[in-house]
Amino acid sequence: MGRVGLTTERLTRAGAELADEVGFEQVTVSALARRFDVKVASLYSHVKSSQDLKTRIALLALEELADRGADALAGRAGKDALIALADVYRDYARQHPGRYAATKLPLTPEAAAGSAGGRHAEMTRAILRGYDLTEPDQTHAVRLLGSVFHGYVSLELAGSFSHSAPDSQESWARVLDALDALLRNWPAP
Amino acid sequence: MGRVGLTTERLTRAGAELADEVGFEQVTVSALARRFDVKVASLYSHVKSSQDLKTRIALLALEELADRGADALAGRAGKDALIALADVYRDYARQHPGRYAATKLPLTPEAAAGSAGGRHAEMTRAILRGYDLTEPDQTHAVRLLGSVFHGYVSLELAGSFSHSAPDSQESWARVLDALDALLRNWPAP
């Protein structure tokens, strides 16, 4: 057999596609080898371990997501920016459920440091500049927004909102309305 | 070897303990067999599969959590109730991380139907009776609260809030203050 041209990069991308197709949990070095029609052991020259592969997929997804967020935020402020960033997360999760799941993989401190995690936090802070919050409330608000985005998208993806009225899309819009109202009217301690 | 007294019930409870010790992902039929000092195959008379075991642990955790919630809600209303239920989730997740992770296991529709999931939704609705919301805003608010509880607790458990000031405990309190304010002042569409 000739060479297929395996690469850490290609394996990571293919792993991300595989995750979207079968779920992040089901991403396996074996499945990836099958996809390239190559023996399993061959992959171990390019990724250290199954864990390493998953971490790389997570880092890729975090970067993609941060890139989309940056695009969406460009030129927007206030509620507009809030909705834009929120929709980036939700849309990404719906379009790429496996990759989105990957972003929730617990990272080692070193991996986290080299990840786009910081960019995500920074984007949320950027949104809050359109509101009138000072520290420490700004940090509390960052955490609240992160919780809502992550929580809502996770629950929606798990189907929690799909078996009752009203439509999840409608709740999403109203939840963002509510968050905007809350940020404009943040309670004093 | 004599009989150890394996039971679906005992396996489920031991599985939940194991989950809290090593993580829900690491709960394995093999590990459980080791814990009972019994051969792996023996467990298969009591649980159908590894998936079945995990589902049972998830259902157990959902029940425990609902029980705690019901206790906490008894005799409380308004912000008091909100904080009480929120703390139940957060405390449970901190005391029983493996069980908490189990509650996020995607369930089949049948399993979900027989689960305490309905009680959880009902408890959140009960809290909202202390505020002045009518449908469909009440449902939007239910989804928001669920998202915040789930999202905050997940992120906190993943360590997202542990490497920066202020303390997560403080953010939690202020986030609940903010939610209370929001519910008292829910924006019109």
Add this chain to the structure above:
DNA sequence: GCATTTGCCTAAAGCCTTTAGGCAAATGCA
């Protein structure tokens, strides 16, 4: 053109899941 590097392969060990079939302890019933 030859030496070195690189890429994928075979082999093998270890662990997890799951099914099949067996023996002995517990239980139930005369």
Add this chain to the structure above:
DNA sequence: TGCATTTGCCTAAAGGCTTTAGGCAAATGC
């Protein structure tokens, strides 16, 4: 109490995923 049945745990075995070691041939570099 004695015997039959059920029940509980065991051995055996097959199949899948992970990971390491060592080998050969294609690609690369001088």
